Amino acid sequence: MTYVISELCTREGDCVEVCPVDCIVPGPKGNDDWPLFYIDPDVCIDCGACVPACPPEAIFPEFELPDDQEHMTEVNANYYQKGPGYWEFELDEQRGMP
Secondary structure, eight states: OOEEEOTTOOOOOHHHHHOTTOOEEEOOTTOTTSOSEEEOTTTOOOOOTHHHHOTTOOEEEGGGOOGGGTTHHHHHHHHHHTSOOSOOOOHHHHOSOO
16 A cells, blocks of 8 residues: 545645655646656655645555545556656745645
């Protein structure tokens, strides 16, 4: 199991600060193809630290995703598998909606 960021994400970034394995990355701000933050399912250790840190309650265990958000499992994985994936960013600059 992994955690998944849903379309409810408002780019607060608090999840990035609490992740012990640094597996959460924002899509580049202003990039309409990747407007949210994303969890790398291959690196996530299923600790759940990101869940209470998320103000809009946009993070779910994969098996608890609402039906209308189930596609976000693939979206999160594709962010890392097909790009852009990990990159150097300044969190404060990436916070907030694009």
